[in-house]
Amino acid sequence: MKADLTRLQILSAVGRHGSMAAAADELSYTSSAVSQQISKLESELAVELVERHARGVHLTEAGRAVVARARAIDEQLDGMRDDLRELAGGFTGTVRFGVFPTFAASLLPDVVIGLRETHPGIRLSVHSSRIAPLRELLETRQLDLALTWDYPWNRTIDEGLTVREILSDSTVLIVRRDHELAHADTVELSDLSNDDWIVRAAGHPTAEHLWRCARTAGFRPTVVVEASDYQETQAMVAAGLGVTLCPQLATSYVRGEVVVKRLAASVPARRICTARPSDVEPSVASLRLEALLHQVVKGYNASRG
Incomplete structure (x- = not known):
C-alpha cells in the first residue's frame, strides 16, 4: 500500500472545507481534478475516504483516520524542512x-x-x-x-x-629557574652551546628543528634525553638534566621549577594552519x-x- 503525499494533502483540504470546490480553490486545482485525485487515493488505499452528497462531502471514518495521519506527516515534513534550513544555515x-x-x-x-x-x-x-x-x-x-x-x-x-595559516607559534626555551640565563630578557641560541639538551623522541620534527637552528648558530647540541611529550621534557629540565626548545603553545602549563624564555628572532616559529x-x-x-x-x-x- 502506497499513498501519494500530494493526494493526502488534497484529502486534508477536502476534510477542512467539506467541499471539493473549496478545496480546489485553496490548492489552485479544478474541482474535477480534486475529485480525480481523491478517487485515485481511494484506489491506492483500497478504501472509501469520502461520502459525496448534494451539499458537499464528508470524510468517512477511514477518511478521518487517513487525514489524521496525513497531518502528522505534514508536521514531520515541516520539521524536516526546518532541519534542512538550519543545516544549510550552519546552525546544526x-x-x-x-x-x-x-x-x-x-x-x-x-x-x-x-x-x-x-x-x-x-x-x-x-x-x-x-x-x-x-x-x-x-x-x-x-x-x-x-x-x-x-x-x-x-x-x-x-x-x-x-591550507590557511591561523597562528605563528613562536619557539621558546625552557630552563631551570637556577639557570644562568633564567633572568635574561631574550636568549641567543649560541649562548647555550655548552648546555645538555632534551628533545622529543621518535624523529619528532622539533628535534630536527633544534639541530637545524643549532647548526645555524654554530654548534652541535649534546642531546642527553629523548622524551615522549612536552610535559616530560619539562620534567627532565626541572630535574636538571638539560634545557629544551618547544613551541610556545606547549607551555600553557609550566612547572614551578622551570621558566620559559624568549629566543632571538633567528629561531623560526612553527606555522599552525587549518586544512x-x-x-x-x-x-x-x-x-x-x-x-x-x-x-x-x-x-x-x-x-x-
Missing part, C-alpha cells in the same frame, strides 16, 4: 575536526566552549593525533577540517588540501568552526602580548 550539523595534542591541551577547550555558546546546534566530533595520521584522515575524507603545523623547512605542500580537502565543498558548519578558530587564536595572541 556535525563537524569532524582533527587536532594535534598541544592544541588540544591548550586552546581546544576555548573552541568547544565558544562553539557551544554561539552555535549550540553544531556537534563537534574531535580526533586528536599527530600530524601524519591527521593528513591521512583528511585525504580519505574522514575529517572535514584539521589543524596541521610545519616549519619553514618542511612546509605542507599538498594540492589535495586547502581541508580541496575537492569537497565545505559545510557552513565547518566554516563557522574555522571562523571561531580565528577568534580563539586572536584572543590567545592578545593574551600573550
